[in-house]
Amino acid sequence: MTTATSVRLLCVPRPRLAVPLLVALLAGSTALVPRPGDTARAADPVIVTESGYLDAPDGTHLKYTVLRPEGEGPFPTLLQYEGYNAGSNPTRVNDDFGAEMLADGYAIVGVSVRGTACSAGEFDLFSPHWATDGAAAVEWAGSQPWSSGKVGMFSFSYAGFTQLLVAAEQPEHLAAIAPGMVVSDAYRDVGYPGGIANTQFPVAWEAALHLSWAQAAQQAQSMSDPECLANIASHQVLGVPGGVTLSGLQHPYDDRFFRSRSPERGLSRIDVPVLGEMSWQDEQTGVRGGLAFEKTDPRTTWTIGTNGMHGMYAESPRSRALLHQYFDHYLKGERNGWQRTPHVQIWHETAVDGYDPAWVTTSDTRPFPGTVRTFRLGPDGTLGAPVAAGATAGTSYLTPLPSPGLVSEQIAIDQSVAYGVTWQAMPVNPLGSAAFTTAPLTRDLVLTGGASLDLWVTSTAPDADVQVTVTEVRPDGQEVYVQRGWLRLSHRALDRSRSTRTSPYHPHTQAAQRDLPIGEPAAARIEILPFSHAFRTGSSLRIWLDSPSQTGLWGFTPNALPTGVGQPAMLTVLHDAEHPSRLVVTQERGRARGPLPACGALASQPCRRDPLG
Missing domain, CATH: 2.60.120.260 (Galactose-binding domain-like)
Known part of the structure; x- marks a missing residue:
């Protein structure tokens, strides 16, 4: 099933709300986090929306949605690939960035990981399928008639560490990745910090996934998508053996389960440019996963480190501007000075008001010298x-x-x-x-x-x-x-x-x-x-x-x-x-x-x- 519609995209300011933690977390969104300086944009481009299912290598149906400008293109293409509901909402938790990129002539594709939201299959934590399916999604997006053939992956958290998995597969159409707030070593980074079971976050994350899938089901109901509804019904069983919570509790030591599935195993195979972001006080995935960027090619890796929360990737205007410049260079081929950007940026004393640093120090080597x-x-x-x-x-x-x-x-x-x-x-x-x-x-x-x-x-x-x-x-x-x-x-x-x-x-x-x-x-x-x-x-x-x-x-x-x-x-x-x-x-x-x-x-x-x- 494939459907397409044209809509006029309107970006409106978010309300400044005090939201209980569980509601905000289960919604799986940083959109409810209040922030200073929200303003509406004047540009309201007409956006074509297309939804359907693409085939994973083994035939499993993966839900996708495409947002793209009117016209034939070709458009440089961005992909968000995760397990909440990107397959139904390609700009999920990146609304401002998505609007900016659509207005600048990009197409944006969202794909849901197998066993999540509207996609078929079974959820299996850090499954090898997450990598091969994602690579297939890149190749599908890059071969569409409206695509320029150059695909960049973006977003953070779940959609950050999937980029590391997919890039290690070296899909032909992948031109650049921009993973933020990643998990690279699933045992040390978040599952068992210092060998101590992090018993709360996996439960909260799993609950957030299921609520996000319920939201996708509501959308599918309104769009008359029976395949999505059937898939979500099969997913909505908490505590399954392959789920987040039980998978971790069954492996209290760094054993073959973690070593064979953690994204760090494929970092040396990543052969495309990388722009990585990390927040020192990240309250969700933590910051340790950012050590992954010390293992990718230093010649084509750029990193940003800042104090702040999990959502700094999307919430900081400075971050969004750097992402835009980066993708313009690697997906559009613009000579915009990106190559002269220092490979390591340390943002100091980033403020609540505007999420802008007081000053920045830079280096072209990592770890940062000292x-x-x-x-x-x-x-x-x-x-x-x-x-x-x-x-x-x-x-x-x-x-x-x-x-x-x-x-x-x-x-x-x-x-x-x-x-x-x-x-x-x-x-x-x-x-x-x-x-x-x-x-x-x-x-x-x-x-x-x-x-x-x-x-x-x-x-x-x-x-x-x-x-x-x-x-x-x-x-x-x-x-x-x-x-x-x-x-x-x-x-x-x-x-x-x-x-x-x-x-x-x-x-x-x-x-x-x-x-x-x-x-x-x-x-x-x-x-x-x-x-x-x-x-x-x-x-x-x-x-x-x-x-x-x-x-x-x-x-x-x-x-x-x-x-x-x-x-x-x-x-x-x-x-x-x-x-x-x-x-x-x-x-x-x-x-x-x-x-x-x-x-x-x-x-x-x-x-x-x-x-x-």
Whole structure:
């Protein structure tokens, strides 16, 4: 079945609504996230809409919808390929970008992954079919009479990591990809950060998928599409073995399931240009997946890193402008200066108001260049100070105990605080946490990249989970959230061949798991997710150690099944001469620009009163 209609596209401003988290998440859309500066556009081009089903290599029907300008073309073609309902809504969560590109003469195709929305087949998490089906969709789109033959893939999240899978298949018509907010290593990036089960996000994601499919069914009902309705009816069974939640819970270690399906396995085969985006405080997929862009061809890979939320890709006008320039170059062949664009852009202090950075630093090499710095943990909560002989040997806290969380903005939108995450008002429990803080800085400290907390600990139990939170303590008595990292200490084994001073790599295999020697010192390196932050003169750098807590849409079950026993522990962080625990970071050259931002002005970096002040 193929249908085609002509409509006049009208882009209207979105209402500024306070939407409960679950509703916004289940809608699978960042469109409900309020943002400053929404305005309607005057251009209302006539758009032809065509819907139908294309054949995957094994004959499975995949739902598609095409939006294209009137006329014969040929049009450079953009493809969004994901499992929500792009097959019915090609510009899903990219409404502004889609309108801009359609007005500029692009065709936009949306295709739903097999086993999702209106497409036939069974859902199978990170199935190899996701790659081959997507490649077939690229070839179909590129061979249509209205297409120029050059196809670019766009969008973020689900539609970001599918680009990595498809590009590894090297379809002939694929000219460029622009994946944002990706998952590359499905185990480490989001399923089991630090080896700890992320039990909340998979449930929420699966629920979001099913609600999105229900929305596609409503659209199919109005369009009299019985094939879609039959397919969705077969999908709407939560908790199937191949679904998001059960697939992850059946694989608590980094086993063949994850290794054979994760997008990172095919990164070296990607032979088209890549424009990757990542948000340091991404509350949904996290930022670790952005490490994928260090494994694609550096000559044809460009990356943008910024503080902010999951939807920065679509919500930032600056991001959309760069995407437009990129696709104009590779799909239209325009000589617009893209080749002179620095390969790595670090956006500093991107603001809630307009999602624009205060300043940008650039490089043509990755990881971003800098100098490795170490800050020694010491007695009385010191960080980076000399440790005197005979000083207290360790700092202790109990785990698991409740600890302050960071939750997605839609739970309680308050425009006086940062977008993306809101620091819970839960007080710090001195029995369940330990903090280490530098003296006020005498010069600016700009940190960019990954970080490692290299601990020596003793424990009263054979296992424990550790959460590390990096913050800035400002001269005005406010504390600003920067980043987090996690580790289940029984997963502390290192793959030294893949580890660096600022990026520990843990095998997370069942064979590598080792209980803690009760009462005996044990070394453990905790990976802190990549970030960039400017600590100005007069501020202090701080780390908190406590139990894993709500972080965006991630929720953890501390030291629980399937790989833990839930036994409480007294953890002692050692910091004597024989057991030098330290924070290892990378300092970027240069100083912060401009004055200290107001609290709540930075995207996804909320403030609170310093609980130790």
